[in-house]
Amino acid sequence: MKKAVFQLFIVLLLLLNLNQADAQVGKLTLDDIFSKRLYRSAWFGPAYWVENGSGYTTLEGSPSVRGVDIVRYDSKSGERKVLVSAQDLTPTDSSESLVPDAYTWSPSGKMLLIFTNTQRVWRYNSRGDYWILDLNNKKLTQLGKSLPESSLMYAKFSPDETMLAYVSKQNIYVEEIGNNDIKQLTSDGGDNIINGTFDWVYEEELDCRDGFRWSPDSKHIAYWQIDTKGIDNFYLINNTDSLYPKIKTIPYPKAGCTNSASRIGVISSGGGETVWMKIDGDPRNNYLARMDFAASSETITVQQLNRLQNINNLLMCDITTGETAVLFSDTDEAWVDVCDDMQWLDNGRYFTFMSERGGWRQLYKISRDGKKIINLTPGKYDIMEIISINEKEGFLYFYASPDDPTAKYLYRTRMDGKGKIELLSPADMTGHHSYNLSPDCRYAIHTFSNASMPGSIDLVSLPDHKQVRVLQDNARLRAQYDALQINDKEFFTIDTDNGQKLYCSMIKPFDFDPAKKYPVLFYVYGEPASSTVQNVFTGGDLWHQFLAQQGYIIISVDNRGTAMYRGREWRKSIYRKLGVLASEDQAAAVKTLIRTYSYIDPERIGIWGWSGGGSMTLNCMFRYPGIYKTGIAVAFVSNELFYDSIYQERYMGLPSENGKDYTESSPVTYAKNLEGNLMLIHGSGDDNVHYQNCEFLINELVKQNKMFSMMEYPNRSHGINEGQNTSRHLYETMFRYLQTNLPAGAR
Numbered sequence: 001m002k003k004a005v006f007q008l009f010i011v012l013l014l015l016l017n018l019n020q021a022d023a024q025v026g027k028l029t030l031d032d033i034f035s036k037r038l039y040r041s042a043w044f045g046p047a048y049w050v051e052n053g054s055g056y057t058t059l060e061g062s063p064s065v066r067g068v069d070i071v072r073y074d075s076k077s078g079e080r081k082v083l084v085s086a087q088d089l090t091p092t093d094s095s096e097s098l099v100p101d102a103y104t105w106s107p108s109g110k111m112l113l114i115f116t117n118t119q120r121v122w123r124y125n126s127r128g129d130y131w132i133l134d135l136n137n138k139k140l141t142q143l144g145k146s147l148p149e150s151s152l153m154y155a156k157f158s159p160d161e162t163m164l165a166y167v168s169k170q171n172i173y174v175e176e177i178g179n180n181d182i183k184q185l186t187s188d189g190g191d192n193i194i195n196g197t198f199d200w201v202y203e204e205e206l207d208c209r210d211g212f213r214w215s216p217d218s219k220h221i222a223y224w225q226i227d228t229k230g231i232d233n234f235y236l237i238n239n240t241d242s243l244y245p246k247i248k249t250i251p252y253p254k255a256g257c258t259n260s261a262s263r264i265g266v267i268s269s270g271g272g273e274t275v276w277m278k279i280d281g282d283p284r285n286n287y288l289a290r291m292d293f294a295a296s297s298e299t300i301t302v303q304q305l306n307r308l309q310n311i312n313n314l315l316m317c318d319i320t321t322g323e324t325a326v327l328f329s330d331t332d333e334a335w336v337d338v339c340d341d342m343q344w345l346d347n348g349r350y351f352t353f354m355s356e357r358g359g360w361r362q363l364y365k366i367s368r369d370g371k372k373i374i375n376l377t378p379g380k381y382d383i384m385e386i387i388s389i390n391e392k393e394g395f396l397y398f399y400a401s402p403d404d405p406t407a408k409y410l411y412r413t414r415m416d417g418k419g420k421i422e423l424l425s426p427a428d429m430t431g432h433h434s435y436n437l438s439p440d441c442r443y444a445i446h447t448f449s450n451a452s453m454p455g456s457i458d459l460v461s462l463p464d465h466k467q468v469r470v471l472q473d474n475a476r477l478r479a480q481y482d483a484l485q486i487n488d489k490e491f492f493t494i495d496t497d498n499g500q501k502l503y504c505s506m507i508k509p510f511d512f513d514p515a516k517k518y519p520v521l522f523y524v525y526g527e528p529a530s531s532t533v534q535n536v537f538t539g540g541d542l543w544h545q546f547l548a549q550q551g552y553i554i555i556s557v558d559n560r561g562t563a564m565y566r567g568r569e570w571r572k573s574i575y576r577k578l579g580v581l582a583s584e585d586q587a588a589a590v591k592t593l594i595r596t597y598s599y600i601d602p603e604r605i606g607i608w609g610w611s612g613g614g615s616m617t618l619n620c621m622f623r624y625p626g627i628y629k630t631g632i633a634v635a636f637v638s639n640e641l642f643y644d645s646i647y648q649e650r651y652m653g654l655p656s657e658n659g660k661d662y663t664e665s666s667p668v669t670y671a672k673n674l675e676g677n678l679m680l681i682h683g684s685g686d687d688n689v690h691y692q693n694c695e696f697l698i699n700e701l702v703k704q705n706k707m708f709s710m711m712e713y714p715n716r717s718h719g720i721n722e723g724q725n726t727s728r729h730l731y732e733t734m735f736r737y738l739q740t741n742l743p744a745g746a747r
Contacts, residue, residue, distance in 0.1 A: 026485040028546040030735065034728035039480065039542060044457055044472045046102065047445055050109050053438025056445065059100065061086060067097035070112070075443045075459065078469050084112060088138050091131075098131060106157045110135055111177070113157065113164070119150050122203055122687070130155040130166065132177065143175055144168060146182065153197055154210040158218040163269060165212060165221055167196035172212055172223055174269050183271050185221065192251070194226040199260050201253055202226065204688065205646035206289050206338065217297040220266050220319060224288065227261040236685050240714045250687055255641050255648035255662070256655035262288045264302055266319040277317040278324050279304060287646070289338040295348030301327070303338055309650045312336045314353070314370075328370045330355045332568075334575035335650045341386040345415075352376070354383065356568040363396065365417065376417045382565035384408060390441040391415070397424075397437060405564045406491055406503055406535045408432045410444075412463065424465050432536035437462070445471065449537035451489040451505070454478050485510040486545045491535055494596065496588035500560065503533045504589065507544055507554040509746075512599075516746035519604030521547060521738065522590070523556045524620070526582040527612030528571065528651055533558040543731060547738070551745035553600065555593065559585035576658060578640065578651050579665045583619040590627050606742040608632040608734070611689060611718065614681075618667035618697070625675035630742040632734050634681040635689050635718050638668045638697035642690065671700045677741035678708040681730065683716030709737065 032038045047058040055075055061068035067086030090097040102115040111134055118128035128150050130143040144152050147168045155166035165174045170189030175182045189195040202208040212223035231251035238246040253259045261283040265274035279302065290303040294316060302315040312330040330336050341354045341363060353364050358375065361382040365374040377383055381402035388397040394415045401407045409425040410433055425433045431450025438444065444462055449455035457472040490506045509518065523544060525532045533556050544554040558564050559582040561574030574581050594602045607628050609617045614636025621631040637643045640662045641655060655662050663669055682694040701708055711733055713720050721727050
């Protein structure tokens with residue numbers, strides 16, 4: 001449902017990488033896309049800056065052949081040096097070198113922390129083994145050797161480089177570098193108590209994973225403790241892996257139900273008693289969404305969201321006494337977002353904070369007492385994300401696209417809030433730009449793509465944005481993509497009868513004839529977590545280009561409420577109307593497009609979507625049955641009460657206060673109106689959007705005597721990608737359903 005979940009669909013297809021085999025020139029096949037996976041981009045990274053930006057390191061080699069090296073490149077000259085060889089990463093009792101899933105340099109760059117042998121926890125591989133390599137003597141040591149294999153999480157160096165801290169089995173440990181003496185700082189973790197990391201809903205909806213912080217002087221660790229006692233459990237049944245079913249139990253708070261309790265404590269890195277912060281409010285009806293040390297080792301800041309998520313109190317907490325005071329409050333009539341762009345300035349006298357308080361998403365500079373507030377980015381445009389703050393030079397670097405919400409560019413402005421914004425990305429390179437800036441902001445690893453051009457990566461100097469060298473050009477992928485018989489995705493806007501200006505994209509068949517009529521398949525997401533009309537290269541478009549080659553026009557429309565950077569009113573107009581205004585806009589767009597483009601066949605209109613897009617597909621099919629002839633809903637929410645508390649209540653409020661809105665927004669309420677062809681697809685092991693949603697809707701459709709098709713994928717999660725051949729089977733299932741119920745080709 002949120003952005004990370006929506007991207008599960010993209011993950012199946014994104015960054016498509018070339019194998020040695022070549023696909024059939026011109027033609028896309030499901031086998032090439034999903035089985036052979038012939039279209040993946042070349043591997044690069046991860047890259048990390050060293051020595052303030054004078055160089056960067058990256059992984060090179062072949063994990064399956066000889067292992068990987070960690071290589072340093074000089075930013076200016078490009079000189080290459082192997083800092084850590086695959087041999088250096090080979091334990092003394094093994095013939096195989098470690099293959100890092102991730103790596104981290106110590107603050108001085110003299111030690112390397114390697115994360116390997118990882119396992120998935122919910123969405124990401126965040127549990128595994130950690131090793132430390134001393135670059136002076138090339139000594140390789142495993143951390144937490146007395147703890148279970150692949151049980152360590154979020155290991156990180158102390159600022160003074162004498163210790164590392166990590167989580168294992170829901171407790172926090174500190175291990176001394178050199179003698180590997182391990183201290184267990186917490187002992188109450190396990191069952192319902194979680195120390196140093198988070199429960200399902202905090203991770204999924206607040207993007208909380210790493211749950212502890214070192215103090216700048218290395219003497220203390222501040223950490224979250226989550227208590228899931230009292231949360232109702234959701235049970236997933238695995239019928240496929242054993243003779244008798246296995247039950248997986250997940251504490252999962254649904255809308256309006258009991259949440260976990262959270263608190264924040266500080267403990268000495270040498271062990272002892274925890275000092276708990278004295279934070280007002282019911283710990284089960286407030287969220288402690290962010291926490292870090294406040295430019296000192298004596299105080300921490302905490303962002304506390306109320307349950308409605310329309311107040312974000314920034315708290316200042318004394319780690320010795322636990323006393324807490326409100327420093328700043330961000331409020332909104334709808335909802336507020338947590339701030340991930342908080343940085344201390346002027347030796348701790350000011351901090352930055354992102355807010356929509358002025359109607360646009362902008363960055364503010366606020367004094368430590370909260371009394372002085374300066375807008376650093378004034379204007380009628382949204383800041384997408386802060387990339388870097390160069391306090392020495394007085395510049396703020398950020399992503400924005402004031403004139404085109406389908407694109408993303410790098411800008412900078414002066415830190416006094418009085419200067420004009422300066423576009424650094426090349427104006428003639430329309431699309432999405434991403435940057436990994438060096439600490440001194442003199443260089444950046446720059447990634448660029450648009451809907452017609454697979455991504456390229458180069459090193460550029462700033463602020464002139466001159467290319468220093470190409471790091472990855474994806475030449476083979478570009479050549480193969482260019483050889484396909486496809487049309488570029490087109491971007492345009494329409495003005496609908498309900499008064500909305502909507503951004504759209506369209507993919508036409510290669511042999512398109514404007515004098516004929518074509519079926520149209522709308523690809524929809526429509527929820528507040530993401531936007532589908534973006535000028536960026538995604539592998540997901542290969543599925544849509546495959547359909548276009550069969551004779552379909554593929555259109556996507558971003559309705560009100562999607563995560564387009566068009567100001568607060570655009571995004572928050574859907575508050576307490578999730579699915580209502582969105583489906584209204586989608587239907588209005590179809591009517592406008594039919595009226596505008598004579599080649600659209602109004603008798604062959606289809607729609608499909610995944611997760612929130614599956615819900616939107618149902619809302620469109622049920623609310624506007626005269627428009628849509630065929631729909632495919634994948635991994636959908638059918639009843640708004642069935643999804644998790646943080647997401648649903650953020651956009652819908654509390655069910656106890658406005659239950660009518662929940663009923664009005666739920667697709668199942670209007671299932672009785674179904675007229676067209678509908679296919680439901682769901683994984684029975686979905687821990688995010690539960691299979692319960694599918695069964696609940698099935699019951700209602702049966703009750704209303706509505707015919708439909710369905711496909712359950714046993715024990716698959718929200719991405720429906722586990723198991724041999726699953727992705728290929730899923731997309732072929734959808735393709736065959738479209739062939740039968742939404743005939744392709746021009747007429």
